Amino acid sequence: MINNKYQNIAFAFFMALFMSGIMSLVITLMNLGLVSSFMQIWLQSWAMSFVIAFPATLLVSPVVKVMVKLVSSH
Numbered sequence: 814m815i816n817n818k819y820q821n822i823a824f825a826f827f828m829a830l831f832m833s834g835i836m837s838l839v840i841t842l843m844n845l846g847l848v849s850s851f852m853q854i855w856l857q858s859w860a861m862s863f864v865i866a867f868p869a870t871l872l873v874s875p876v877v878k879v880m881v882k883l884v885s886s887h
Contacts, residue, residue: 825870832870833862 815823837858845851 821874822871825874826867829863829866829870833866834859837862 838855841851841855841858845854848854
């Protein structure tokens with residue numbers, strides 16, 4: 814299993830992987846429709862999106878955790 818000190822990185826990796834995949838799929842589909850080269854275009858878009866999403870998730874997640882604490886505290 815993953816060591817506790819790497820859990821934040823693993824969380825960011827999987828969150829970025831799934832969110833960039835879903836968002837690039839939706840945006841590609843909306844912009845192009847189901848064209849013959851859809852899968853290739855989407856996978857290229859997903860790869861590029863993930864390269865941005867992973868470091869962004871690592872940078873933003875501490876801020877989001879603080880914001881969640883602020884809104885959830887009584």
